[in-house]
Amino acid sequence: MGREGTGELFVRDLWYMTALSASLKRGAMRREMLLGEPVLLGRERDGTVFAMRDICPHRGAPLSAGRILANGAVQCPYHGWEFGKDGVCSLIPSLVEGQDMDCSRIKVRSYPVKEQDGLIWVYVAARPGAVPKNEPPKIPSTDSGSIDQENSGASAETPRRNFPSGRATQQKIRWHETQLFRCSIDHAVIGLMDPAHAAYVHDHWWWKRKPRVKEKHYAPLPTGFVMTAHKPSKPAYSLLGEVTTEITFELPSTRFETLRGRLFGRTFKIVGLTVCTPRDAENTDIIQVFYFPWWLGFILPLFWLLGPTFIGDDRKIVELQREGLKFNPNLMLIQDGDQPAIWYHRVKKAWLESTEKGTEFVNPVQERVLRWKS
Ligand code: FES
Ligand SMILES: [Fe+2]
Numbered sequence: 001m002g003r004e005g006t007g008e009l010f011v012r013d014l015w016y017m018t019a020l021s022a023s024l025k026r027g028a029m030r031r032e033m034l035l036g037e038p039v040l041l042g043r044e045r046d047g048t049v050f051a052m053r054d055i056c057p058h059r060g061a062p063l064s065a066g067r068i069l070a071n072g073a074v075q076c077p078y079h080g081w082e083f084g085k086d087g088v089c090s091l092i093p094s095l096v097e098g099q100d101m102d103c104s105r106i107k108v109r110s111y112p113v114k115e116q117d118g119l120i121w122v123y124v125a126a127r128p129g130a131v132p133k134n135e136p137p138k139i140p141s142t143d144s145g146s147i148d149q150e151n152s153g154a155s156a157e158t159p160r161r162n163f164p165s166g167r168a169t170q171q172k173i174r175w176h177e178t179q180l181f182r183c184s185i186d187h188a189v190i191g192l193m194d195p196a197h198a199a200y201v202h203d204h205w206w207w208k209r210k211p212r213v214k215e216k217h218y219a220p221l222p223t224g225f226v227m228t229a230h231k232p233s234k235p236a237y238s239l240l241g242e243v244t245t246e247i248t249f250e251l252p253s254t255r256f257e258t259l260r261g262r263l264f265g266r267t268f269k270i271v272g273l274t275v276c277t278p279r280d281a282e283n284t285d286i287i288q289v290f291y292f293p294w295w296l297g298f299i300l301p302l303f304w305l306l307g308p309t310f311i312g313d314d315r316k317i318v319e320l321q322r323e324g325l326k327f328n329p330n331l332m333l334i335q336d337g338d339q340p341a342i343w344y345h346r347v348k349k350a351w352l353e354s355t356e357k358g359t360e361f362v363n364p365v366q367e368r369v370l371r372w373k374s
Pocket of ligand 1: 056057058059060061076077078079080081
């Protein structure tokens, strides 16, 4: 039994999935809260996405309420100061001749941004201006064609970083759903990886089956852990024939579920990505996206029908949980069923220490088999 979860709420020097590409049109910008900070997320007319602190250094107006000019600069709505997407001030319109002033000494914090596979990732550095130490995860190709070629990469037992990089093709989002959970990132993450709640929270005929003992193998990943590939027990998966599933979790709050199978003579992958994006201390967006090959399109109605309900179950339970948490009770983490949550707290603590002291991160997770009933 353990009590964990004290210390800093947010981890930095990591990429946060902030928005879906399709939600940000060319020439548009808006405020996105991220780790309690107001971030302007914008897209230039040439398609480039950028992010900067959404507070004008002059008098605090939200820059996102201004506009993107033809030259690509962001213009503040209050006195028209202009900023490049690197956050450097390029013009103060009120200055007249003779009032020499180097505007480029005025800067707004800018954030590194990466856009790939229909997703916009923003890097939140512990020290503003620091260069990213790592890359956001890439989505692997989901259609491996007509022959069994699936054995080239990592085997089920090989722990690895989320997915191999260096591939130029972009994967297409087939389904997505975002719901705002009124809880901290910690409760959102723990709810996501909690194996013991399904029978009670997702109490639907299409998901349920009689509780039984589960035994799952876990291994460490660079900044998290993986439940290695196994046959899923839920009947809902049987639609896809014989499949295996592998579930990874890595900091800050990135969970991948990869289903691998073979149908109509073709091997396939279905990749589900779930992120918990902390907007502030008490609000966390759960963003779920799925990637799969076009010829599996017949499964889409299932996502439309069941997806929002399923995520909504988790949202409702954390809302209910608030009724207890507001009295700030001590909480418990019990045995193997809560081991993923214990690991989450430990990985996070080790990461916080490493970013604070500038030392190398050492993953505290050890390979293990966990047993629980659900
Ligand atoms: S507040 Fe932005 S220019 Fe004055
Ligand atoms: Fe759940």
